[in-house]
Amino acid sequence: MSGSMISVAEARDRILSGLRPTPAETVALAQAWNRVLATELRARLTQPPADVSAMDGYAVRAADSVLGARLNVIGSAPAGHPFGGTVGPGETVRLFTGSVVPQGADAILLQEDTTREGDIAVVNEAASAGRHIRRAGQDFSAGDMLIAAGNKLTARDIGLAASGNHPWVNVHRAPRVAILATGDEIVLPGEPLPPGGIVSSNAHALAALVRACGGDPVVLPIAADTEDAIGAVADAVGGMDMLVTTGGASVGDHDLVISGLSKRGLAVDFWKIAMRPGRPLMFGALGPVPVLGLPGNPVSAMVCAILFLMPALARLGGLPAGPPPTTIARLGAGLAANDWRADHLRATLQAGPDSQLVATAFGVQDSAMLRRLSLADALILRDPRAPALPAGASVKIIQLDSLGI
């Protein structure tokens, strides 16, 4: 039964090898937070541009600044108003944090180490040469690499890019992902619900996941369970970077998404993976548009989205792409041996002794239980044929909250 199926890792590799990062667009720095840099940023200036004071105080010649010395205050240079002259012997200039250190001075006498008497500054503690001076280029010099391409820009990066004098940046265009939910039984939230009908949740959850991964979701109208209705989506995917479908993959004896889209030229790469929840998963291409077919069960759809769609969005968006990050937790309760399919158990997390995480799987793991998925903190990863484990054993987990989804 497992013969025709491929592993989770192989499926992910095959999906990623079929995807290329989106091209770049230029955006204002103010819009660039959380976007992925497409062109490296190098400093356009030297920072600080000159030697500046790190403190409030006085620019002095270290040789003059002995205990009890009385220095002539010949000027004041607030930040942004450099002193044009030179500090000569016995002279000093009032400075502030960020002020350019004037010519002739080589030390900063701290304000709190000084007594001011009219135009005289009395030295109460000697200043040493170079101290409290930020040298030109201490942060960076013109031409230095500030941020490499492929980084998702943090708030700190935005500050650094500004500081390097970049009002605009090139970022990867947000991947546009069309989302098609299929099924005769589903209706949109708030719409009249026929007998046997259920409310469509997958498209909305997936749209949110796409947004969380920096993508731009396009939710298509629900398609009925016919080949023609599903095939018609081929007319809607122009300009999309990916099409994601849910449902239709296990309706009766054949796969409606595959048969419907095949009439419109779908080339299927693979469509079955040895995993649970979410066995029927399809990857292929509709002309230039990659197609990811997710299961219809809400939990299966989201678990497959975490394992396959999130890495796909990372690749499309210009980020390093691979398996979701895992950490180690201890089991709060024992687990039975696993069968031949990789399993992904919904679990809660608590902080255990030594602040190690303790993961406890829900007793019932039905793939239609969306409330449990919403309450879950993590997925416990179980390899195919993994042995039974007692409480306290170490397991690999994917932390859902840290993924932002």
Place this chain on the structure above:
Amino acid sequence: MSGSMISVAEARDRILSGLRPTPAETVALAQAWNRVLATELRARLTQPPADVSAMDGYAVRAADSVLGARLNVIGSAPAGHPFGGTVGPGETVRLFTGSVVPQGADAILLQEDTTREGDIAVVNEAASAGRHIRRAGQDFSAGDMLIAAGNKLTARDIGLAASGNHPWVNVHRAPRVAILATGDEIVLPGEPLPPGGIVSSNAHALAALVRACGGDPVVLPIAADTEDAIGAVADAVGGMDMLVTTGGASVGDHDLVISGLSKRGLAVDFWKIAMRPGRPLMFGALGPVPVLGLPGNPVSAMVCAILFLMPALARLGGLPAGPPPTTIARLGAGLAANDWRADHLRATLQAGPDSQLVATAFGVQDSAMLRRLSLADALILRDPRAPALPAGASVKIIQLDSLGI
């Protein structure tokens, strides 16, 4: 010298006690990802609405479904098309995943355990009563709590809200935060740079941080270093949930932000904290608008924003608010004893043995070095008067990447 200053924890408590969550607004579910729920969501329907099949197969009476039995297929009920009749003795109805189980049936015979011969389904493996049936309400029942107020909505929550039939949700309005950078020496990125000038980075980094925390930043024009220019901001903060200033707090002998805003009615709560970087920090109120005055040094501004502005945004946004989350790491290199100020050392993280994090502080911790801050993975927290620590010792850290900033 430390007498007039307050601790980091006391400052944060005083800021948080001065803030209230924003009121609610109604948004479409499709816009609700990452927003903070202001009104609890309860299920508007029961899910599944009736007993449904968890698998593709046949609805049967368990008593009939013995090995070798030949059952009359009297109908087919795809999901969304319930079978109107009753399954009698010797009869069966074709079902699919999600199909409503028809009256009379109490078991699901799996498709793979059946041979179909025209209108006859031959039982190859007996079905047991109740198996593969999802009971009505297995996920939730009408009226059940789905998501409590105060939760930031994940992609999974969006799916759950949809599934509970909520096209609209009430969320806290995004906090509107006005950001004022002050300083004669600063100009916007790309603008002509005068001698001694530097490019403004704080306002842009803070705007990105506000966005990362779910807020709505309003960047005000740069104010010159005069009381009048700074005081004029009082005319711009109507409708804002907070005003954040940077710089102006240590220009010469008095604080320009405090003196400028005081003329316009600023009530100062406190303005000095025993911490590094970022000693001059002010909290107060301009009429109904809370005011947070951050230092002008870029690193100080960001560290103070992490310690004080992020919790403030959480409180304004309706989330639980407190200190940033910390974890434990081992030191990659020893640290000297700390002085009387809490310190926040910029550090890199590596995965050490046992996948424990190893934090190594940068050798130079100058508060103007923005490139280092951008490269830092964490802040190492050092309590006032903390003793020297050798490499390998455990320290508390704030992980910057997990904060999304």
